[in-house]
Amino acid sequence: MxxxxxxxxxxGHRLWLQYSDGxxxxxDLSHLVGIGVFTAWNDPERFKEAHIASHGAIAWEDDLExxxxxxxxxxxxxxxxxxxxxxxTLTENA
Numbered sequence: 001m002x003x004x005x006x007x008x009x010x011x012g013h014r015l016w017l018q019y020s021d022g023x024x025x026x027x028d029l030s031h032l033v034g035i036g037v038f039t040a041w042n043d044p045e046r047f048k049e050a051h052i053a054s055h056g057a058i059a060w061e062d063d064l065e066x067x068x069x070x071x072x073x074x075x076x077x078x079x080x081x082x083x084x085x086x087x088x089t090l091t092e093n094a
Contacts, residue, residue, distance in 0.1 A: 002083065004068045007058055009050040013041060015058065017075055027074050029066075037064050 006018040013030040032038040040060065041047045049060045052068075059065040073080065080087050 002069075002072060003056050004052050004058060004071070007050050007052055009048045013047055015050055015071070017058070017071060019072055019075075023072070023076050025075050027071055040064055 002023075003020045004017055005020055006016075006024075008016040010016055010026060012028070013033050014026045014028050016024070016026050018024040029041075033041045040063075046060060051059055053059040053065060056068050057065040058068055058071060069083075072078075073083065
């Protein structure tokens with residue numbers, strides 16, 4: 001499993017992420033600001049609290065987190081099939 005190893009909040013609601021396979025770069029989350037639970041990010045200081053939770057999610061305190069796999073796909077531009085070979089077979093047989 002590819003897991004996040006480092007996260008840093010950047011200006012403009014962007015995250016710099018590094019993953020265990022060496023992939024690194026920024027993901028823009030500004031399109032989420034002000035929507036539902038993401039209203040918390042209206043406070044720039046709150047966005048700066050980004051960290052990797054004990055279970056691997058990218059989190060802000062205990063009440064807001066994002067899936068590290070979805071962020072990895074956004075960062076790398078890879079498809080689910082590229083990251084998890086055989087995933088279609090698994091879902092087709094479910």
